Amino acid sequence: MTEALDILTQASLWAAVLRIATPLIFGTLGALLCERAGVLNLGIEGIMTLGAMVGWLSVYWGADLWTGLLCAALAGAIAGLLHAALTVPLGLSQHVSGLGITLLASSLTYYVYRLVVEQGSSPPTITPFQPLAIPGLSDIPFLGPALFAQTTPTYLAIALIAVTAYVLARTPLGLAVRMVGENPHAAEAQGIDPTRVRIGAVVAGSALMAVGGAYLTTSAFNSFFPTMIQGRGWVCIALVVFASWRPGRALAGALLFALFDAYQLRLQHVVGALVPYQLFLMVPYVMSIAALVVMARRARVPQALMQPYRRGER
Amino acid sequence: MRLERRAHVPLGLAIAAPFAAVLVALLLAGLLIAAAGADVLEAYRRLAIGAFGSRLSLTETLTRATPLMLTGLAAAVAFRAKLWNIGAEGQFYLGALAAAAVGASGLGLPSAIGIPILMAAGALAGMLLLLGPLLLRLRFGVDEVVTTLLLNFIVLLFVSMMVEGPLRDPTAFGWPQSVPVEAAYKLPKLLPRSRLHIGLAIAVAAAVLLFIVQSRTVFGFESRAAGHSPAAARFAGISLSGTLVKVALISGGLAGLAGAIEVTGLKGYVTTDLSPGYGYSGIVVAMLAGLNPIGVVVTALFVAAVFVGADGMSRAMGIPSFIADVIVALSLLTMLVALLLVGYRVRK
Numbered sequence: 001m002t003e004a005l006d007i008l009t010q011a012s013l014w015a016a017v018l019r020i021a022t023p024l025i026f027g028t029l030g031a032l033l034c035e036r037a038g039v040l041n042l043g044i045e046g047i048m049t050l051g052a053m054v055g056w057l058s059v060y061w062g063a064d065l066w067t068g069l070l071c072a073a074l075a076g077a078i079a080g081l082l083h084a085a086l087t088v089p090l091g092l093s094q095h096v097s098g099l100g101i102t103l104l105a106s107s108l109t110y111y112v113y114r115l116v117v118e119q120g121s122s123p124p125t126i127t128p129f130q131p132l133a134i135p136g137l138s139d140i141p142f143l144g145p146a147l148f149a150q151t152t153p154t155y156l157a158i159a160l161i162a163v164t165a166y167v168l169a170r171t172p173l174g175l176a177v178r179m180v181g182e183n184p185h186a187a188e189a190q191g192i193d194p195t196r197v198r199i200g201a202v203v204a205g206s207a208l209m210a211v212g213g214a215y216l217t218t219s220a221f222n223s224f225f226p227t228m229i230q231g232r233g234w235v236c237i238a239l240v241v242f243a244s245w246r247p248g249r250a251l252a253g254a255l256l257f258a259l260f261d262a263y264q265l266r267l268q269h270v271v272g273a274l275v276p277y278q279l280f281l282m283v284p285y286v287m288s289i290a291a292l293v294v295m296a297r298r299a300r301v302p303q304a305l306m307q308p309y310r311r312g313e314r
Numbered sequence: 315m316r317l318e319r320r321a322h323v324p325l326g327l328a329i330a331a332p333f334a335a336v337l338v339a340l341l342l343a344g345l346l347i348a349a350a351g352a353d354v355l356e357a358y359r360r361l362a363i364g365a366f367g368s369r370l371s372l373t374e375t376l377t378r379a380t381p382l383m384l385t386g387l388a389a390a391v392a393f394r395a396k397l398w399n400i401g402a403e404g405q406f407y408l409g410a411l412a413a414a415a416v417g418a419s420g421l422g423l424p425s426a427i428g429i430p431i432l433m434a435a436g437a438l439a440g441m442l443l444l445l446g447p448l449l450l451r452l453r454f455g456v457d458e459v460v461t462t463l464l465l466n467f468i469v470l471l472f473v474s475m476m477v478e479g480p481l482r483d484p485t486a487f488g489w490p491q492s493v494p495v496e497a498a499y500k501l502p503k504l505l506p507r508s509r510l511h512i513g514l515a516i517a518v519a520a521a522v523l524l525f526i527v528q529s530r531t532v533f534g535f536e537s538r539a540a541g542h543s544p545a546a547a548r549f550a551g552i553s554l555s556g557t558l559v560k561v562a563l564i565s566g567g568l569a570g571l572a573g574a575i576e577v578t579g580l581k582g583y584v585t586t587d588l589s590p591g592y593g594y595s596g597i598v599v600a601m602l603a604g605l606n607p608i609g610v611v612v613t614a615l616f617v618a619a620v621f622v623g624a625d626g627m628s629r630a631m632g633i634p635s636f637i638a639d640v641i642v643a644l645s646l647l648t649m650l651v652a653l654l655l656v657g658y659r660v661r662k
Contacts, residue, residue, distance in 0.1 A: 042459065082647075091317075092650050095398050095459055099597060100646040107639030108346075114634030115350055231467045237460050278475035285464045289450075296456045310317065 014146035021258035025157040026212030027236035030205040037201030038181040038304040042098025045233030046105030048213030053109045055214025056224040059126045076210020084202035091308030123223035151219045165247035181302035184309040238288035244299040317658040331652040339644035364626020365619035373508035379618035383517035384572035385596025386610040392565035396541040401462030402569040403593025404469035409436030409570025417495025440570020448562045494582040501579040511579035525607040598646045
């Protein structure tokens with residue numbers, strides 16, 4: 001029992017929490033941005049898969065790591081543009097279109113990966129991002145190695161939370177995004193073009209999702225393998241509800257989630273002989289469902305979420 | 315440019331839509347085949363041969379279409395009532411596991427009694443699995459898309475736990491697979507010297523039955539009304555939650571049945587790679603069919619042919635067989651657009 005509690009005092013656990021949370025932060029922020037503008041983006045699972053592969057492949061073909069992330073973001077933006085085109089001007093079912101994007105983006109990813117890497121060969125590796133110790137802060141005992149010796153994309157993710165929160169709450173652009181998500185008719189009356197704002201939000205959000213995927217191949221690991229996203233996209237969709245569509249709470253949700261995940265990984269070593277490992281692996285998915293149930297009634301859903309907007313139509 | 319709803323949808327247009335959608339999907343996938351440096355027409359010729367070119371390939375396509383028909387029906391019946399069941403994959407696995415567990419428990423029943431019991435066990439498991447997310451939606455307002463998706467991962471881990479634990483076959487040389495069901499419970503073959511089993515007949519019968527239920531019964535009307543306009547349905551005195559529960563029982567039951575049939579029709583035991591995504595492909599099958607149960611039989615054959623044919627094409631030409639998944643995913647998106655063009659007119 002004390003062993004199970006000792007885990008919580010290891011600096012490596014807290015370092016792992018931030019590492020596990022990073023792709024979730026990118027993904028949740030991306031999904032949140034789409035949904036605040038009124039578009040559910042179930043393409044997230046496929047877009048993260050695509051981003052993971054494109055990020056890795058760009059670096060494998062000689063680009064530097066940041067260019068790799070940029071290429072991933074671009075690929076995600078293109079997939080997002082497709083989803084936006086189908087759901088915003090055409091007003092097609094956001095559920096079905098999103099699932100279609102996930103099926104298309106992931107199968108396309110596997111197809112291209114197989115063209116580059118032959119079946120049966122071991123996945124080629126790249127040199128990933130190295131931890132960047134923040135001078136001064138990383139020397140603090142316990143807290144230093146736990147929080148301030150991450151790779152740069154992790155710091156970027158946390159900074160993006162603040163930027164998104166600021167833009168959404170305090171800028172005209174953020175107000176426009178929120179308005180088209182709450183009441184596109186009122187937005188239009190104010191001279192805002194709901195179609196353009198929604199498309200922009202979905203494209204930007206999808207780019208963020210893809211960067212979350214690319215973090216896995218360029219920082220957390222050093223290669224790509226199929227099925228590596230493992231439902232992280234769906235977890236992000238649940239985290240958006242848990243966060244009640246607020247960026248700050250999304251950070252808290254992602255960290256809480258990552259804490260459980262990192263903890264169960266370590267707990268496996270302690271009690272692994274007694275409990276089947278699959279039960280531990282179920283924890284993230286069970287937690288996501290639990291989070292949905294707890295928050296569903298309390299959350300402030302964007303009022304126009306999943307409602308297509310056609311000018312002059314009610 | 316704007317879209318204007320057609321007052322009357324021409325029948326010819328509605329029938330042409332899936333064909334046009336598939337054609338465009340094949341054209342787009344052709345670009346990817348060309349990008350791989352292969353001859354596109356030769357590739358599609360190989361695909362057709364791989365799917366229909368011999369007795370073996372034809373029976374293989376029909377065998378592969380069987381679970382797709384059932385998961386396609388599961389999606390079609392649910393989507394018509396706007397119940398977004400994306401959990402057919404999990405329901406398939408839980409149905410397979412339930413059938414395998416009952417079939418290997420040493421009951422020693424004759425085939426005529428044992429097989430229906432196994433089918434019922436599979437269907438029941440699928441039903442129960444979908445009732446959970448539906449209850450969460452009705453009681454707490456939780457979107458069933460995300461919960462059914464998340465449950466797919468939980469169920470697959472549960473299956474993995476069972477085939478490595480209590481249900482593990484000790485004679486399988488260390489492979490994680492369940493104890494095979496008794497020989498009496500294996501489904502009879504439809505054709506000798508093939509893998510094709512009577513599951514195909516069951517799937518087609520289910521499609522016909524569902525078509526009749528949907529077009530000729532009060533429940534069929536209620537489920538359509540629930541999907542089309544919940545407010546109007548409520549005004550007409552239809553219990554929305556009661557209708558959705560019935561829809562969920564049918565949808566989950568069909569997906570669970572698919573799993574039970576796949577186990578008893580083919581290998582007789584469960585592994586964690588029993589389904590190459592039948593649950594997800596079923597969504598495409600249902601959408602291509604315009605959610606029509608009879609159409610599902612046809613579109614399941616198409617999707618199965620793409621998968622089986624792509625294997626042959628991949629072996630012959632070195633194109634990754636993932637091209638099949640790309641074609642199927644593209645078909646879903648092009649079909650969505652085609653359905654829009656059928657229902658709406660584009661006005662300048």
